[in-house]
Amino acid sequence: MRLEPRAHVEPWRAAAAPVAALAAAFALCALPLALAGADVLAAYGKIVTGSLGSWFALGETLARATPLMLTGLAAAVAFRARLWNIGGEGQLYAGALAAVALGSGLVSAPAVLLLPLVLLAGAAAGALLMLGPAWLKLRLGVDEVVTTLLLNFVVLLFVSMMLDGPLKDPLGMGWPQSPPILDAASLPKLVGRGRVHAGLLLAIVAGLAVAFVVHRTVWGLELRAVGANADAARFAGVPVERTVLGVAALSGALAGLAGVGEVAGLKGYLTQDLSPGYGYAGIVVAMLAATNPLGVLVAALFIAAVFVGADSMSRAIGVSSYLANLIVATSLLTMLLAGLTLRWRVRW
Amino acid sequence: MSDVVLRLAGITKRFAGLVANDAIDLELRRGEILALLGENGAGKTTLMSILFGHYVADEGQVLVADDAGALRPLPPGSPHAALAAGIGMVHQHFALAGNLTAIDNIMLGTEPLWWPRQRGQAARARLDGLMRASGLQIALDAPVAGLSVGEAQRVEILKALYRDARVLILDEPTAVLTPQEAEQLFAVLRRLAAQGLAVVFISHKMGEVMALSHRIAVLRGGRKVADLPAGAADRAHLAELMVGRVVPERRREPMPPGAPCLELAGVRAPGLEPVDLVVHEHEIVGVAGVAGNGQAALSGLLCGLVAPLAGTLRLADRSWPTGGPAAVVAAGVARIPEDRNHDGVIGDLTVAENAILADRRSPALQRGGVLRPSAVAAHARRLIEAYDVRCTGPEQPVRLLSGGNVQKLILGRELERRPRLIVANQPGRGLDVGAVAYVHDRLLDARERGAGILLISEDLDELLALADRIAVIFRGRLGPALPTETLSLPRLGLMMAGHLDDAA
Incomplete structure (x- = not known):
């Protein structure tokens, strides 16, 4: 068996590949579902209706997709430049911490001022957190996979310390949680009292903006050049170090915004379980989208739908909701394989 | 003693719409060094891959002499069969495991996997003999990763000899060597040929082909266009055969230097x-x-x-x-x-993006940091035309271009200024x-x-x-x-x- 590069990809093939990949993933996951004692078709039906089948379900999916879009973009933009930011989770918490520190009464200002300030602070916190590992990588060659990953735990412990200390809500009945964020610092709800908030619009705008920057600007060309071949980029006069630092800041800022969205749009205050691993899931989103920023928006919706749908399925049918992880993981693998078949032709 | 050890008869191989090999006949005799000369894409590597069993020919047959000297057809598509028939191949990119020693690399695949490792005195003695006879000296216990390119190539050749190769194929062996290393390689090959080994030497460098080989076969566009004794060849003629037209060899004309x-x-x-x-x-x-x-x-x-x-x-x-x-x-x-x-x-960026990479900040190509796609594409098209870069257009990824076209793109980008x-x-x-x-x-x-x-x-x-x-x-x-x-x-x-x- 050998792989030959494809010179040209037909449009139908590019369109069919993700569909085929999903079909394959669902077919593969039928076995474990059946082993768990579920009626496979009914289970898949529940996943669909539970994630998209009602306004409530759809709202839940969109709310869940919002942070995934931002952490997905954070990972995608970094991976494009070969900067392996595994620290989305920590940057998300850093952003959330900055948001509650500023938005829960420290500063009082009208909403038009306070909300942008809180968003900016969250983005800046995420960006600063990512600049450290990027600088260490450039100066001392420290592997950013290790530093960003380990910083996640450092940040989480720091959040825990703050929630039991200076940022502890005096009215919180002793629970380790922050005081609630002011209304003037909150992201408005999009639909009535539902869970979808303006963070979704922010995430979509961010996706469009990142897509524009990456594909249409000089800086985006530099970013892609550094990622694809840093030596050739340096030879052509691209300031490689500066580009990597810029990418690090942008990536951290996007993940930080995800954290702001969660506290300022959804929860209203910060706890230690703000994120069920959105930072890590963002990596999966980015890989699923092949680091394409617009693809990230779609992939985030897909993963959110599978998670929400699988939760609903497990409640209705009584199988473990961990099967959602299995479905997401399997579709990631089949999608990656499908991506390979677009780039290479397999010859026997 | 000039018995035929290998015969390719009417080999044809097509890839979707492209005839890579077109009814090629080729014979190789004992003790002969045959140069296979041709430009990139002429079909040299395809032909050798068929011989070695990586590809299966659409038509034609490979015949190899057995121990008695009778020609027998080689089962197609099986590198194992090719190895067993005494065909050894040294690829342009070596197939060595860097973390193993030279002797381990040589033994790899010659011992059964489930048997305790042997590589005892017998193997060493045999390798010592081979090294003496061929003039290929290497440190058997050195990890391959630490060897120079020339030394790694010697390990590859020894590996083939250890497996009793009677036909040795070398794919562009000098591409990675210094002139001195190339000379040493030629000396080894001459010595091995004198001992009866048949050598196929793939190259597109005329100088070394004429210096080394006994016979030269020229491929062009998948066809064999010439098969002549090396003594009867001269550079200009060979170049013309390879390219299909007269290649003017331009030399500089004297010119008074400036400031x-x-x-x-x-x-x-x-x-x-x-x-x-x-x-x-x-x-x-x-x-x-x-x-x-x-x-x-x-x-x-x-x-x-x-x-x-x-x-x-x-x-x-x-x-x-x-x-x-x-x-x-x-x-x-x-x-x-x-x-x-x-x-x-x-490689992963397009022709256009590569064409503008160094000039990306020029006002003609961007405004306020935003690239102007039409200006970028027009610039790329101008270079493609002026420098004859063969590609499907400005949007083609550069990794799909041949080496010559990549160089033309670089020349265009650099000289256009x-x-x-x-x-x-x-x-x-x-x-x-x-x-x-x-x-x-x-x-x-x-x-x-x-x-x-x-x-x-x-x-x-x-x-x-x-x-x-x-x-x-x-x-x-x-x-x-x-x-x-x-x-x-x-x-x-x-x-x-x-x-x-x-x-x-």
Whole structure:
């Protein structure tokens, strides 16, 4: 068996590949579902209706997709430049911490001022957190996979310390949680009292903006050049170090915004379980989208739908909701394989 | 004794719409060195892959002599069968495991996996015998990762001999070797042929083909267009056979040099002893030397990758730009890097993106940091046309282009700016005859236009044809640039071996 590069990809093939990949993933996951004692078709039906089948379900999916879009973009933009930011989770918490520190009464200002300030602070916190590992990588060659990953735990412990200390809500009945964020610092709800908030619009705008920057600007060309071949980029006069630092800041800022969205749009205050691993899931989103920023928006919706749908399925049918992880993981693998078949032709 | 050991009969192989091999007949005799000559894409590698069982031919047959000397058909599509029939192959990219020792690499695959390891005295004794007989000396217990390219190649050849190869195929074996290593390889191959081994030597370099082989088969466009004794061949004729048309070998015409456009006085950089050098307008100054004697340091310095430690550098009318590659480019220096795929282009980006990479901030291509797609595409199309870059268009990823077309793209990008100074490092390396002629043509055009060119090359023929003056670099020390008329191949060879002063 050998792989030959494809010179040209037909449009139908590019369109069919993700569909085929999903079909394959669902077919593969039928076995474990059946082993768990579920009626496979009914289970898949529940996943669909539970994630998209009602306004409530759809709202839940969109709310869940919002942070995934931002952490997905954070990972995608970094991976494009070969900067392996595994620290989305920590940057998300850093952003959330900055948001509650500023938005829960420290500063009082009208909403038009306070909300942008809180968003900016969250983005800046995420960006600063990512600049450290990027600088260490450039100066001392420290592997950013290790530093960003380990910083996640450092940040989480720091959040825990703050929630039991200076940022502890005096009215919180002793629970380790922050005081609630002011209304003037909150992201408005999009639909009535539902869970979808303006963070979704922010995430979509961010996706469009990142897509524009990456594909249409000089800086985006530099970013892609550094990622694809840093030596050739340096030879052509691209300031490689500066580009990597810029990418690090942008990536951290996007993940930080995800954290702001969660506290300022959804929860209203910060706890230690703000994120069920959105930072890590963002990596999966980015890989699923092949680091394409617009693809990230779609992939985030897909993963959110599978998670929400699988939760609903497990409640209705009584199988473990961990099967959602299995479905997401399997579709990631089949999608990656499908991506390979677009780039290479397999010859026997 | 000239019994046939291998016969290819009517081999045809088609890939979707392309005939890679078209009814090729070929015979190989015992003790014979056959050169398979052809441009990139002529079908040499496909033919050898069929012989070795990587591909299955659509038509035709491979026949190999058995122990009794009778020709038998080789089962198609099986490298195992090819190995068993005594065919050994040394690929251009070696198939060695870097973390294993040389002897482990050689034994790998010859012992059953489930048996305790043998490689006892018997194997060593046999390898010692083979090394003595062939002249291939290697340290058997050295990890392969630490070997030089030439040594790794010797391990590959020994591996084939250890498996009782009667036919040895070498795919572009000299592409990665220094001239000295290539000479050693040729000596080994001659010796092995004299002992009865049949050798197929794939190449597109005419000089070495004529020096080494007994017989030359020329492929062009998938067909065998000639099969002649090496004695009956001459360069011009072979080039014409390979390319299919007469290749004009352009040489420089004398031209009075202009004002200095690059001056180095006592310049020091890591890996270089103090350099003194002047390149004038209308002048090509060649730098000759065996690979690894400081060429990379010199070109890194002049490409802006490395800052000088001491001394003065001047461009025509200004001091040397500080601020890295971008500043050097802005000062009007064109740079053709040694490793075009590693430093010259970015394979995953498109032709257009590669074409504008160094000029990306020019006001014609962007406004406020946003690229102007139509201007970018138009710029790329202009280069594609003016420099004859064969591609499907500005949007094609560069990794799908052939080496010659990548080099044309780089030439276009660099020369389009009408540079005052051109730093060309191995501009013809790995290119086929037609593309090399094209590169030389463009460099000579630039010289006529008034550019000064520093040409770093290991190809002495290239230097003698193009350079007005040649300096030799040895162990980081650049000698004086002497007029080409006063130099001869043997004298250059002596100087490259370190006799800088004796030869002067």
